[in-house]
Amino acid sequence: MTEASICTIGDEILIGQIIDTNSSHIARELESAGIKVRKMLSIADDVNEIRENLTRELQDSDIVIVTGGLGPTKDDVTKKVLFELSGSTRHVENPGQLEVIHRILASRGLDVLEINRAQADVPNKCEVIVNRLGTAPVMVLRTSGSVLYSLPGVPYEAIGAMKDVVEDIRRHYRLEDIYHKSVMTYGIAESSLSNMLEPWETSLPEDMHLAYLPDPLKGVTLRLSVFGGEKSTQAARCEAELVRLRKILGDSIYSENDETLQQVVGRLLIERHATLSTAESCTGGMIASMMTSVPGSSEYFLGSVVSYANSVKHGVLGVRQEILDTCGAVSEDCVRAMAEGVRKLTGSDFSVATSGIAGPGGGTQDKPVGLVWVGVSSAERTEAVKFNFNNDRLRNTQRFAASALDTLRKFIASR
Amino acid sequence: MTEASICTIGDEILIGQIIDTNSSHIARELESAGIKVRKMLSIADDVNEIRENLTRELQDSDIVIVTGGLGPTKDDVTKKVLFELSGSTRHVENPGQLEVIHRILASRGLDVLEINRAQADVPNKCEVIVNRLGTAPVMVLRTSGSVLYSLPGVPYEAIGAMKDVVEDIRRHYRLEDIYHKSVMTYGIAESSLSNMLEPWETSLPEDMHLAYLPDPLKGVTLRLSVFGGEKSTQAARCEAELVRLRKILGDSIYSENDETLQQVVGRLLIERHATLSTAESCTGGMIASMMTSVPGSSEYFLGSVVSYANSVKHGVLGVRQEILDTCGAVSEDCVRAMAEGVRKLTGSDFSVATSGIAGPGGGTQDKPVGLVWVGVSSAERTEAVKFNFNNDRLRNTQRFAASALDTLRKFIASR
Numbered sequence: 001m002t003e004a005s006i007c008t009i010g011d012e013i014l015i016g017q018i019i020d021t022n023s024s025h026i027a028r029e030l031e032s033a034g035i036k037v038r039k040m041l042s043i044a045d046d047v048n049e050i051r052e053n054l055t056r057e058l059q060d061s062d063i064v065i066v067t068g069g070l071g072p073t074k075d076d077v078t079k080k081v082l083f084e085l086s087g088s089t090r091h092v093e094n095p096g097q098l099e100v101i102h103r104i105l106a107s108r109g110l111d112v113l114e115i116n117r118a119q120a121d122v123p124n125k126c127e128v129i130v131n132r133l134g135t136a137p138v139m140v141l142r143t144s145g146s147v148l149y150s151l152p153g154v155p156y157e158a159i160g161a162m163k164d165v166v167e168d169i170r171r172h173y174r175l176e177d178i179y180h181k182s183v184m185t186y187g188i189a190e191s192s193l194s195n196m197l198e199p200w201e202t203s204l205p206e207d208m209h210l211a212y213l214p215d216p217l218k219g220v221t222l223r224l225s226v227f228g229g230e231k232s233t234q235a236a237r238c239e240a241e242l243v244r245l246r247k248i249l250g251d252s253i254y255s256e257n258d259e260t261l262q263q264v265v266g267r268l269l270i271e272r273h274a275t276l277s278t279a280e281s282c283t284g285g286m287i288a289s290m291m292t293s294v295p296g297s298s299e300y301f302l303g304s305v306v307s308y309a310n311s312v313k314h315g316v317l318g319v320r321q322e323i324l325d326t327c328g329a330v331s332e333d334c335v336r337a338m339a340e341g342v343r344k345l346t347g348s349d350f351s352v353a354t355s356g357i358a359g360p361g362g363g364t365q366d367k368p369v370g371l372v373w374v375g376v377s378s379a380e381r382t383e384a385v386k387f388n389f390n391n392d393r394l395r396n397t398q399r400f401a402a403s404a405l406d407t408l409r410k411f412i413a414s415r
Numbered sequence: 416m417t418e419a420s421i422c423t424i425g426d427e428i429l430i431g432q433i434i435d436t437n438s439s440h441i442a443r444e445l446e447s448a449g450i451k452v453r454k455m456l457s458i459a460d461d462v463n464e465i466r467e468n469l470t471r472e473l474q475d476s477d478i479v480i481v482t483g484g485l486g487p488t489k490d491d492v493t494k495k496v497l498f499e500l501s502g503s504t505r506h507v508e509n510p511g512q513l514e515v516i517h518r519i520l521a522s523r524g525l526d527v528l529e530i531n532r533a534q535a536d537v538p539n540k541c542e543v544i545v546n547r548l549g550t551a552p553v554m555v556l557r558t559s560g561s562v563l564y565s566l567p568g569v570p571y572e573a574i575g576a577m578k579d580v581v582e583d584i585r586r587h588y589r590l591e592d593i594y595h596k597s598v599m600t601y602g603i604a605e606s607s608l609s610n611m612l613e614p615w616e617t618s619l620p621e622d623m624h625l626a627y628l629p630d631p632l633k634g635v636t637l638r639l640s641v642f643g644g645e646k647s648t649q650a651a652r653c654e655a656e657l658v659r660l661r662k663i664l665g666d667s668i669y670s671e672n673d674e675t676l677q678q679v680v681g682r683l684l685i686e687r688h689a690t691l692s693t694a695e696s697c698t699g700g701m702i703a704s705m706m707t708s709v710p711g712s713s714e715y716f717l718g719s720v721v722s723y724a725n726s727v728k729h730g731v732l733g734v735r736q737e738i739l740d741t742c743g744a745v746s747e748d749c750v751r752a753m754a755e756g757v758r759k760l761t762g763s764d765f766s767v768a769t770s771g772i773a774g775p776g777g778g779t780q781d782k783p784v785g786l787v788w789v790g791v792s793s794a795e796r797t798e799a800v801k802f803n804f805n806n807d808r809l810r811n812t813q814r815f816a817a818s819a820l821d822t823l824r825k826f827i828a829s830r
Contacts, residue, residue, distance in 0.1 A: 012628050014452040015595075016442030017638070019434065023457075027431030037429045038464070042438075042455040049453065107785060107805030108604065115606055133807070154629075156810055213432055278721075284707025285700030288721040292699025295775055295808055297723075303731070304721035306693075306703040312718035312761055316731070346727055360710055393710055 002035045002173050005057040008042045009050060009069035009078055010153055022067045022151075022158045029162045034175040035063060045069055050081045058085075058146045063169060068153030070119075070136035078150055079123070079139070085148075086141050088123030095120075096130040097137040104135060129168065133160040140168065147172065179226040179234035183245065184255040186219030186406040193220055200244055208241065216398040217290070218260060219406070254409055261405040262290045262297075268412045269300040274349035276408075278304040279317055279342035281329060282356040282372060286401040302346045307338065317341035330355045330367050332384045335375030339384075343377050351377045352408040358396045372400040376411040383411060416642075417588050419445050420454045420472040424465060424484035424493055425568060428457045437482045437566075437573045444577045449590035450478060460484055465496045473500075473561045478584060483568030485534075485551040493565055494538065494554070500563075501556045503538030510535075511545040512552040519550055544583065548575040555583065562587065594641040594649035598660065599670040601634030601821040608635055615659055623656065631813040632705070633675060634821070669824055676820040677705045677712075683827045684715040689764035691823075693719040694732055694757035696744060697771040697787060701816040717761045722753065732756035745770045745782050747799045750790030754799075758792050766792045767823040773811045787815040791826040798826065 006023045013020050023040045030037055038061060043049045050069065057064045069078030083091075098120035105112050119135045122128050129138035129149075134157040141148040149165050151158045169175070185193065190212050194201075201210050207228030213221040224241065226234040246253060254264050269276055278287045288304035291297055307313040310324050319337040327333045338353035356372025363369035370389040375382060385407055389399045421438045428435050438455045445452055453476060458464045465484065472479045484493035498506075513535035520527050534550045537543050544553035544564075549572040556563040564580050566573045584590070600608065605627050609616075616625050622643030628636040639656065641649040661668060669679050684691055693702045703719035706712055722728040725739050734752040742748045753768035771787025778784035785804040790797060800822055804814045 011626055012638075013439075014442060014455065015446045016439040016444075016452075017628060019436055019439045020455075021434055024428075024431040024434045027429060029431075031430045037431075038459060039468075040429065040435075040457040044453060053454075104805060107783075107803060109803055110604065110607065113606065113610060115610065156807065211430070211432060277727075280700075280703075283704075284712075285695070285703030285719055285721065288695075288700030288723075289698075289704050292721075292723060293809060293812070297699075302724040303727035304700055304719070304723075305731075306700065306707075306719035306721065308703075308707060308713055308719075309717040309761070312692075315762075316718070316720075316760060345731060346724070347730075394708060397708070 002062045002169075002175060003038045003060075004030050004035050004063040004065060005039045005041070005061040006030075006037060007040075007053060007057060007064060007066045008153070009045060009066060010042070011045050013042045013068075014044055022153070022155055025155070025159050026065050026067070026162060029166055030063075030065070032178065032180050033166050033169065034178040035169070045077050047077050047080055050078060051084065054081060054085060054148065058143055058148060062146055062173065064146065064148040065165065066148060066150045067158045070150065070152050082126055082139055082141055082148075082150060083123040086123050086125035088125040090124050091121035092124045093120050094122050094128045094130070094137055097122075097128065097135075100130060100132055101135045129161065129164045131157055131161055133157045138165065176227070177231040177234065179231070179238055181224050181235075181238050181242065181256070182258050183222045183224070183242065183249075183253055184218060184259065185222060185249060185252045186254055186261065186402065187252050188220065188249075190214045190220050193222075196248060197222075197245070200241075200248060204241060205237075208238070216395055217402050219254075219402065251410060251413075254406065260290075260294075261402060261409060262294055265291070265405055265409050265412065266294050266297055266300060268409065269350070272349075272412070272415070274412070275300050275302050275347075277302045277342045277346040277348035277351045279338040279351065279353040279375075280304060280306045281308060281313070281338070281354055282358050283354045283397055283401045283404065284308060286397055287352065287354065287404055290401060290405065302348045305342050305345065313338060317345065328367070330357060330371060330373060332373055332375075332386070335373040336377070336382050336384050339375035339377035340382055349378060350408070350412055351375075352404050353377075354400055354404050356396075356400050358393045358400065360393060370396055372396075372403065374400075374404045374407045376408050378411070378415060380415075416591050417450045417478065417584075418453045418476045419450050419478040419480060420456070420476040421445075421452060422455075422468060422472060422479060422481045423457045423568070424460060424481065425457070426459050429459055437568070437570055440570070440574050441480050441482070441577060444581055445478075445480070446593070448581050448584065449592050450584070450588075451593075460492050462492055462495055465492060466499065469496060469500065469563065473558055473563060477561050477588065479561065479563040480580065481563060481565045482573045485565065485567050491534075497541055497554055497556055497563075497565060498538040500558075501538050501540035503540040505539050506536035507539045508535050509537055509543045509545070509552055512537075512543065512550075515545060515547055516550045544576065544579045546572060546576055548572045553580065591642070592646040592649060594646070594653055596639050596653050596657065596671065597673050598637045598639070598657065598664075598668055599633060599674065600637060600664060600667045601669055601676065601817065602667050603635065603664075605629045605635050608637075611663060612637075612660070615656075615663060619656060620652075623653070631810055632817050634669070634817065666825060666828070669821065675705075675709075676817060676824060677709055680706070680820055680824050680827065681709050681712055681715060683824065684765070687764075687827070687830070689827070690715050690717050690762075692717045692757045692761040692763035692766045694753040694766065694768040694790075695719060695721045696723060696728070696753070696769055697773050698769045698812055698816045698819065699723060701812055702767065702769065702819055705816060705820065717763045720757050720760065728753060732760065743782070745772060745786060745788060747788055747790075747801070750788040751792070751797050751799050754790035754792035755797055758794075764793060765823070765827055767819050768792075769815055769819050771811075771815055773808045773815065775808060785811055787811075787818065789815075789819045789822045791823050793826070793830060795830070
């Protein structure tokens with residue numbers, strides 16, 4: 001099996017200032033292409049460390065993916081090491097990357113300084129994959145038995161470049177066929193899911209593997225991988241197992257096409273030519289932000305009232321003062337009124353509302369931190385449901401928002 | 416300087432299923448104790464890989480911290496390797512850890528099985544630090560020049576054990592003091608910043624190091640580290656350099672205390688006993704979401720109207736239809752009207768509004784993708800400013816939101 005090492009370069013990782021998320025993303029991309037990651041490492045912006053470690057990884061692995069150490073500022077040293085390791089004699093300006101540098105800086109209204117232009121210069125014994133999302137090119141160093149790809153450290157540029165990198169790997173290595181299918185679920189905790197699925201999972205053929213990928217905003221994604229057999233039969237064999245999985249999980253499955261909850265909600269709205277608005281207290285705009293993260297969402301998303309203060313719940317959404325005084329803002333009556341209020345205010349077909357206690361302060365015996373009420377409303381009916389979580393502020397808010405979207409998804413789907 | 420390697424063991428990290436957060440936490444603990452982390456690595460649950468890598472790290476570093484590979488179901492692969500590397504001849508039961516195992520399982524209503532009891536058995540040439548938060552003990556292996564600490568993989572147990580580990584290190588090593596200071600800036604790109612600071616940076620003493628840490632939501636953080644000298648003088652020497660830095664950067668510096676933009680805005684509001692509301696089009700609730708991510712933000716944040724549709728800009732915020740028809744939604748007039756509208760609607764002292772084109776669709780020659788208008792308003796005056804970016808949808812939205820918060824910060828600070 002083709003093996004890879006992933007190496008991140010940057011002092012900021014080693015002092016714990018930032019958490020390396022690139023490696024995890026790159027690992028998933030490599031893994032689904034059938035490449036085994038045998039090692040990840042993070043080292044400092046130091047020429048000697050970089051030289052020593054990259055040399056060793058090129059000996060031990062078929063593929064080495066490097067991120068970081070390519071920015072225009074002083075502490076960026078990866079290029080120096082690649083110059084040396086590749087036995088280059090001079091730098092060559094890459095016209096494709098230079099064009100991108102000009103385009104990006106122009107769009108920001110900035111001049112192209114010498115420091116920027118120099119980013120397009122690459123060691124003459126390295127190949128280049130143009131980085132369309134940033135100023136530093138992807139450099140490719142081929143040795144006798146291995147290949148090294150040097151990617152920028154900025155996560156969205158590194159992630160963006162991986163598609164081209166995997167394509168390049170496919171052109172040079174014969175990779176084993178692995179078929180993956182993702183089934184996205186929401187509302188069942190990983191441990192409960194694992195219990196529910198145990199008999200099914202145990203009965204899977206030897207060459208199929210199930211992975212649980214939990215995410216606070218997406219729920220638990222189940223990834224079924226088929227390693228053996230011909231590519232032509234892998235999909236059918238996978239589907240045969242999924243038929244049984246669907247019976248166990250029912251409508252806890254929200255997508256089999258790598259969609260997010262907000263994409264599914266958007267799709268359901270488009271199918272019904274319907275519009276949506278949100279009224280958010282504890283989620284503070286996160287649901288609206290998630291909905292509008294989908295390109296084209298203006299087709300169905302009208303807007304939101306983030307009613308953080310009770311005065312806004314009353315004054316803008318029309319929640320009766322009596323409800324706020326007697327039931328409180330975190331209550332079934334309040335989220336029902338919020339959902340109905342925002343639907344009428346914006347004229348949307350559907351709406352969703354949240355009110356809860358994200359913490360760390362504000363909890364009581366009756367209404368502890370982690371409690372959230374979710375309301376959903378259409379012209380025909382309004383419903384409310386409550387959830388309890390117990391995490392830190394950010395994690396609670398994420399769970400609140402995702403649970404609201406999942407409640408909304410089921411509500412719209414049943415219409 | 417005392418140097419350390421951090422090694423995490425676990426297949427789940429290598430396939431990208433989970434992101435390693437232990438290493439980052441351990442690095443921060445080591446770093447603030449004056450220990451330099453020279454390498455982080457993640458390897459598989461494989462005896463050969465573990466043996467080979469730990470042997471190398473014990474040669475190259477003074478201190479090696481290992482997490483993972485200790486659970487009862489993982490066949491204790493780490494313990495096997497430590498048995499071998501330490502030259503142990505048998506396992507010895509650690510009574511302190513056995514007591515913890517009994518206590519923890521009893522509290523969960525579980526019996527102590529043989530598999531649990533065996534966790535208290537440690538190689539006889541290893542020392543033990545009792546893990547009070549879990550069942551697997553911390554094992555300590557001292558070689559001639561180095562020391563290895565093996566911690567459990569569960570994050571809260573690993574983090575909990577680090578206090579004892581650092582204490583143990585202090586007993587055995589004389590540690591150098593390192594002083595760090597972070598200066599957070601917004602509005603100047605990393606490459607321009609590097610140019611502006613070059614004379615200053617070049618003149619820094621040999622034992623001071625400057626790092627640039629860019630982030631779309633935080634701008635560029637400059638971290639100045641002082642390696643040499645006595646602890647008592649490091650802060651004063653750093654401050655002497657910062658005096659010059661502040662003159663160069665002026666109000667582009669928004670914090671010297673590791674605050675985010677939303678925390679600074681919150682602090683400015685609290686100081687003025689003032690409140691805030693937001694009116695968001697292209698940012699879709701992200702600004703409200705960022706503001707409410709700060710605990711206690713209900714003290715000053717009243718709410719937001721996410722006016723994604725023009726009907727909401729007009730109907731809820733009171734933007735005149737004439738403005739929408741003639742200038743369009745992405746215009747100075749519109750964001751001024753939005754900012755004033757939401758301030759009056761919610762009764763807040765300050766407000767901020769955004770309207771722009773996040774992409775990928777919707778751009779025109781006059782109003783390209785990446786253009787955003789930001790409006791800020793108080794009872795005394797309303798201002799508007801535009802920015803141009805050129806990224807993907809998520810990145811543009813993040814830049815829009817951060818630029819709006821930075822504009823708001825300067826607006827409030829000048830009042």
